[in-house]
Amino acid sequence: PSLAPIFKIANPQLAEAGRHQLRLAENEMPGLMALRAEFGESKPLTGARIAGSLHMTVQTAVLIETLVALGAQVRWASCNIFSTQDDAAAAIAVGPTGTPEAPAGVPVFAWKGESLEDYWWCTQQIFDWSIEAAAAGETWTGPNMILDDGGDATMLVHKGREFELAGAVPEATASDSHEYRVVLDVLRHSLAESSNRWTEIAAGLAGVTEETTTGVHRLYELASAHELLFPAINVNDSVTKSKFDNKYGIRHSLPDGLNRATDVLIGGKVVFVAGYGDVGKGAAEALRGQGARVIVSEIDPINALQAAMDGFQVARLESVVEQVDIFVSGTGNFNVIRTEHMLKMKHLAIIANVGHFDNEIDMAALEILEGAVRVEIKPQVDEWRLPSGRSILVLSEGRLMNLGNATGHPSFVMSNSFTNQVLAQIELYCYPEKYPVGVYVLPKHLDEKVARLHLDALGVELTVLSPEQSAYIGVPIDGPYKVDQYRY
Ligand code: NAI
Numbered sequence: 246p247s248l249a250p251i252f253k254i255a256n257p258q259l260a261e262a263g264r265h266q267l268r269l270a271e272n273e274m275p276g277l278m279a280l281r282a283e284f285g286e287s288k289p290l291t292g293a294r295i296a297g298s299l300h301m302t303v304q305t306a307v308l309i310e311t312l313v314a315l316g317a318q319v320r321w322a323s324c325n326i327f328s329t330q331d332d333a334a335a336a337i338a339v340g341p342t343g344t345p346e347a348p349a350g351v352p353v354f355a356w357k358g359e360s361l362e363d364y365w366w367c368t369q370q371i372f373d374w375s376i377e378a379a380a381a382g383e384t385w386t387g388p389n390m391i392l393d394d395g396g397d398a399t400m401l402v403h404k405g406r407e408f409e410l411a412g413a414v415p416e417a418t419a420s421d422s423h424e425y426r427v428v429l430d431v432l433r434h435s436l437a438e439s440s441n442r443w444t445e446i447a448a449g450l451a452g453v454t455e456e457t458t459t460g461v462h463r464l465y466e467l468a469s470a471h472e473l474l475f476p477a478i479n480v481n482d483s484v485t486k487s488k489f490d491n492k493y494g495i496r497h498s499l500p501d502g503l504n505r506a507t508d509v510l511i512g513g514k515v516v517f518v519a520g521y522g523d524v525g526k527g528a529a530e531a532l533r534g535q536g537a538r539v540i541v542s543e544i545d546p547i548n549a550l551q552a553a554m555d556g557f558q559v560a561r562l563e564s565v566v567e568q569v570d571i572f573v574s575g576t577g578n579f580n581v582i583r584t585e586h587m588l589k590m591k592h593l594a595i596i597a598n599v600g601h602f603d604n605e606i607d608m609a610a611l612e613i614l615e616g617a618v619r620v621e622i623k624p625q626v627d628e629w630r631l632p633s634g635r636s637i638l639v640l641s642e643g644r645l646m647n648l649g650n651a652t653g654h655p656s657f658v659m660s661n662s663f664t665n666q667v668l669a670q671i672e673l674y675c676y677p678e679k680y681p682v683g684v685y686v687l688p689k690h691l692d693e694k695v696a697r698l699h700l701d702a703l704g705v706e707l708t709v710l711s712p713e714q715s716a717y718i719g720v721p722i723d724g725p726y727k728v729d730q731y732r733y
Pocket of ligand 1: 457458459460487490491494495519520521522523524525542543544545548575576577578581599600601602645647648654
């Protein structure tokens with residue numbers, strides 16, 4: 246039977262609009278297209294059943310179709326309630342040869358503006374492969390690979406198995422977030438239906454490839470607690486991922502989100518950027534480029550010193566909060582911007598989070614702050630009238646606003662990230678003997694390959710080592726060019 250009609254998206258009629266976007270994106274994603282050319286015939290991902298949880302954007306659509314071109318079967322959900330581009334989701338569900346009436350694409354479960362209950366329902370759908378199994382006459386019912394962004398899919402498997410082993414799902418505690426309560430409910434239902442569903446899924450998984458800093462952090466925590474159930478490749482820490490997507494991607498998509506959300510002039514404003522890691526560096530550079538006066542905060546003396554030497558004032562939020570027009574958070578930490586700060590902010594100050602989770606801004610406390618009233622200006626832009634007598638503007642309810650208020654990073658930079666993703670999927674799926682349970686980064690020669698695949702499109706002329714130079718510095722002509730600890 247055809248799997249194509251199995252999806253839940255906003256509107257299949259948007260497929261044609263999405264397909265146009267995909268065609269343009271393919272031209273800007275030379276890394277992914279090169280992998281299609283290199284592996285399209287040998288199809289190394291044949292037999293791979295990939296459960297994907299990553300923002301369902303145009304760029305992700307090109308990633309999905311690349312995985313399929315390499316032989317994989319895919320089920321997909323977004324990793325954020327606001328980040329889906331409905332036209333891209335439609336193009337994926339309908340497929341290049343299908344029509345909205347006779348879809349022939351990939352099972353995708355994603356739309357812009359999901360509730361948290363919808364979100365976790367969608368995430369569960371990427372683990373249910375019973376229809377594919379029936380079609381193939383197989384006994385497996387789950388995926389054998391995860392492609393994750395932020396670690397929610399990986400977390401669901403680990404928590405599900407943990408509760409199955411315990412025989413019960415714990416009651417939520419007072420400190421548990423609304424979202425975690427939803428997860429507990431999902432797993433409670435699952436346990437009522439089956440006592441070993443997640444245990445079996447975990448056993449069938451060959452591994453996960455993780456996209457972002459926050460998800461990678463969760464993986465290392467699991468590994469150091471000896472709780473990681475399958476091997477993982479940390480895609481984020483490929484140089485061609487974090488030093489490009491996190492930095493140059495944000496440099497593009499943060500101002501894009503601010504402009505689309507508010508159209509406020511950035512030049513001359515005082516902007517506060519919390520965190521001067523890869524994301525913070527891109528954010529600070531972009532806003533300075535627009536003529537803003539940028540103030541950075543950091544907890545790490547090395548990053549603080551970097552920010553200072555890059556010419557930014559470095560200060561604590563408490564010291565400057567009353568002067569700031571736009572607050573940007575990109576730390577991967579939680580409770581960075583709290584209600585005590587919000588109450589001191591200027592009238593109509595803007596709060597924009599680009600860190601992975603919404604708890605970077607203490608939205609939970611804002612929602613129960615006495616006297617605070619929310620007024621929706623338009624989708625993903627809320628005015629909060631505060632008891633201070635002033636208002637603040639919160640973008641995307643404190644979630645990733647570059648994806649919620651704009652369309653995320655552009656194709657060219659995502660081609661770097663996603664070429665790493667595809668190579669990581671091939672590594673884990675085709676060479677499991679190289680990767681016992683643990684967290685790995687891709688070898689340097691593959692990182693360099695990703696960069697190489699993007700040079701021609703930018704007209705880059707790379708200098709080639711002479712044999713004598715190669716011998717003199719002890720670096721092979723074809724690389725790898727740097728030792729692993731080199732920092733770029
Ligand atoms: P990073 O680890 O390079 O940088 C984070 C920085 O924040 C660190 O230097 C850390 O010292 C600092 N920090 C931590 N707590 C802080 C606090 N309370 N106040 C001030 N600074 C603090 O991480 P990276 O790669 O920059 O990622 C940051 C977040 O952005 C992560 O959650 C990541 O998943 C997410 N991300 C979002 C993207 C997007 O499209 N919006 C793209 C890539 C990453």
